[in-house]
Amino acid sequence: MNENLPRRGFLLGTLGAVGFGLMAKAAAAPSPLPPPPVPIPPLPAPVVTPLNYHSPALQPFVDELPIPETRAAAGELAAVSGVHRYHRDLPETRSWGFGRPVLGPNLEARRDRVARIAFRNELGTHVLAPHVDLTMHGVTELDRTDPRFTVHLHGGANAPDDDGHPLIAWRNGGGPTFSYANRQEAATLWYHDHAMGITRLNIQAGLAGMYYLRDEFDTGRADNPLGLPSGEFELPLIVQDRTFNADGSLQPMVGTYIPQGFNQSGQVGDVGCVNGMAWPRLQVRRTLYRFRLLNGSNSRPYIFEFSNGMPCWAIGTDLGLLDAPVPTPSIRVSPGERVDLLVDFSAFGDGTTVDLINTARNDLGNTVFMVPELRPIMRFTVAGDGPAAAIPARLRGGAGLPDALPPLGPPESVRTVTLIGLNDDSRAAAVFPTLMSLNNLAFLSDDVDMAAAGAVEQWDIVNTTPFDHPIHLHLARMRVIGRQPILTSAYWFANLPPTFGIRWAPSADAYAIGPQQAPPPWEFGWKDTVECPTDTITRVLVHWPAVDELGFDPDVALTVPPGAEAIAPAEMAGMDHGSGAGEIRGYVWHCHNLDHADHDMMQRIRVMP
Numbered sequence: 001m002n003e004n005l006p007r008r009g010f011l012l013g014t015l016g017a018v019g020f021g022l023m024a025k026a027a028a029a030p031s032p033l034p035p036p037p038v039p040i041p042p043l044p045a046p047v048v049t050p051l052n053y054h055s056p057a058l059q060p061f062v063d064e065l066p067i068p069e070t071r072a073a074a075g076e077l078a079a080v081s082g083v084h085r086y087h088r089d090l091p092e093t094r095s096w097g098f099g100r101p102v103l104g105p106n107l108e109a110r111r112d113r114v115a116r117i118a119f120r121n122e123l124g125t126h127v128l129a130p131h132v133d134l135t136m137h138g139v140t141e142l143d144r145t146d147p148r149f150t151v152h153l154h155g156g157a158n159a160p161d162d163d164g165h166p167l168i169a170w171r172n173g174g175g176p177t178f179s180y181a182n183r184q185e186a187a188t189l190w191y192h193d194h195a196m197g198i199t200r201l202n203i204q205a206g207l208a209g210m211y212y213l214r215d216e217f218d219t220g221r222a223d224n225p226l227g228l229p230s231g232e233f234e235l236p237l238i239v240q241d242r243t244f245n246a247d248g249s250l251q252p253m254v255g256t257y258i259p260q261g262f263n264q265s266g267q268v269g270d271v272g273c274v275n276g277m278a279w280p281r282l283q284v285r286r287t288l289y290r291f292r293l294l295n296g297s298n299s300r301p302y303i304f305e306f307s308n309g310m311p312c313w314a315i316g317t318d319l320g321l322l323d324a325p326v327p328t329p330s331i332r333v334s335p336g337e338r339v340d341l342l343v344d345f346s347a348f349g350d351g352t353t354v355d356l357i358n359t360a361r362n363d364l365g366n367t368v369f370m371v372p373e374l375r376p377i378m379r380f381t382v383a384g385d386g387p388a389a390a391i392p393a394r395l396r397g398g399a400g401l402p403d404a405l406p407p408l409g410p411p412e413s414v415r416t417v418t419l420i421g422l423n424d425d426s427r428a429a430a431v432f433p434t435l436m437s438l439n440n441l442a443f444l445s446d447d448v449d450m451a452a453a454g455a456v457e458q459w460d461i462v463n464t465t466p467f468d469h470p471i472h473l474h475l476a477r478m479r480v481i482g483r484q485p486i487l488t489s490a491y492w493f494a495n496l497p498p499t500f501g502i503r504w505a506p507s508a509d510a511y512a513i514g515p516q517q518a519p520p521p522w523e524f525g526w527k528d529t530v531e532c533p534t535d536t537i538t539r540v541l542v543h544w545p546a547v548d549e550l551g552f553d554p555d556v557a558l559t560v561p562p563g564a565e566a567i568a569p570a571e572m573a574g575m576d577h578g579s580g581a582g583e584i585r586g587y588v589w590h591c592h593n594l595d596h597a598d599h600d601m602m603q604r605i606r607v608m609p
Contacts, residue, residue: 121170123172239377344389436601448606
């Protein structure tokens with residue numbers, strides 16, 4: 001590699017840091033951050049710098065991959081404090097999990113069978129108490145000693161009271177009982193904390209787990225009609241990047257120059273963890289495996305590849321199966337997304353090792369701040385024969401198979417939404433007081449989005465920031481139409497954003513600088529989270545389920561059960577939650593970079609019957 005490249009990265013980072021800092025000092029109110037005058041090409045990997053936190057040296061692939069147990073989605077599941085060792089050479093440390101020291105079991109549910117689960121908060125004090133940001137929505141000192149939590153079933157089409165709304169949460173001793181309707185086809189969902197203002201910390205501490213939804217085709221049994229691997233050959237891989245302190249504890253900060261206790265607008269670690277273990281290894285047999293892979297990281301996207309260049313076969317996206325397996329040497333997965341993969345180890349001899357690696361480069365924003373890139377993820381070692389297995393020819397659209405994916409079809413309406421970054425002068429002590437926003441609005445704005453149940457919309461998501469953003473819609477399901485590059489600076493200066501708090505969502509079609517690119521074949525299926533690259537219009541078809549499909553009214557007012565706490569939207573201040581006016585209604589949509597979602601890249605949306 002050219003030795004000047006890391007130096008260029010360091011220089012760019014220094015200039016960017018100084019520039020952002022001066023802009024923050026000069027800002028009198030939240031003010032938009034304009035884009036660069038021209039699109040910036042991919043930049044070199046950043047140099048290792050003392051400006052960032054770094055984990056102690058850890059030898060990869062010395063610990064076995066933990067496999068979370070699979071249990072029925074029913075009964076009670078407590079969120080508890082435990083003690084966990086993330087690596088052989090790290091001391092034990094406090095962590096959180098659902099019924100286990102870190103993360104949670106694989107919950108298994110059946111289509112059209114209601115799953116009723118009582119979640120309980122037994123977390124004690126916050127594992128990351130010093131990093132609780134008291135400037136976030138509704139966050140108080142009490143969240144350090146008696147933290148709030150709730151649970152969102154990510155990808156589930158559930159009633160408002162069962163969705164885990166971020167404005168309603170429970171402290172120690174309390175918890176919700178949620179009913180999941182499961183009126184969806186088989187898919188890889190996941191469940192995680194969603195408490196407003198501390199979601200990024202609660203998930204990093206361990207509050208996440210997989211949720212397998214089964215149906216008559218993808219049964220999970222060895223005789224499933226699709227011919228997919230099952231039992232010990234179907235495994236969850238929850239990939240999360242982390243930074244560790246020498247005492248084994250998590251270090252959620254990236255920059256040493258940012259004061260402790262502030263949301264830094266992104267958490268990117270230098271160690272790859274899978275199922276709560278740093279750089280683990282897994283012994284596999286000569287056969288076909290099904291990996292349910294979740295990007296559970298706070299902020300980092302991955303491009304997953306194998307070290308020997310072998311392909312995998314993508315068989316499903318967030319919300320279900322593809323029409324047929326798609327062979328690919330690599331696959332990009334952003335935070336919150338899931339991919340369903342088949343991997344064939346049958347051609348390898350005993351002792352062969354194959355590493356899962358990440359080849360994604362940092363986007364412009366993370367290069368400016370010199371965050372570490374991360375290559376190794378985990379290692380597979382082949383040992384012994386397994387059962388004979390073959391890649392299925394089709395997964396949909398044949399005899400004994402689910403229906404084929406429908407054509408995209410025309411939308412009933414087109415909605416433009418914008419992703420914008422601002423300086424937040426109210427948080428100047430954070431050094432880089434970034435505020436990420438949707439449509440130039442605060443989360444608790446009274447300018448609430450509206451949609452019609454049963455409608456099919458096209459969303460043109462315009463990313464004007466130097467960061468890539470994974471956008472997640474609750475309740476809805478999406479199909480990616482395509483992505484088109486734009487000259488963001490021309491778009492920006494022809495449509496200057498107004499004062500923060502006034503909706504800003506002009507069309508960007510006139511500023512395209514290239515043709516629309518179709519999604520890769522492994523992204524053709526139903527999704528609930530979509531990657532939106534910088535300087536790009538990401539176009540998606542959004543299906544809002546109809547009331548008869550849901551079996552409930554999606555616009556009923558949420559209740560605040562006894563023992564729960566509600567963070568009231570601005571228009572609810574001083575009002576009784578049950579009084580009618582000012583009630584909490586609807587769902588949310590947000591960036592799944594969790595630090596962005598906490599401040600302030602989240603909006604409410606009402607789905608009207």
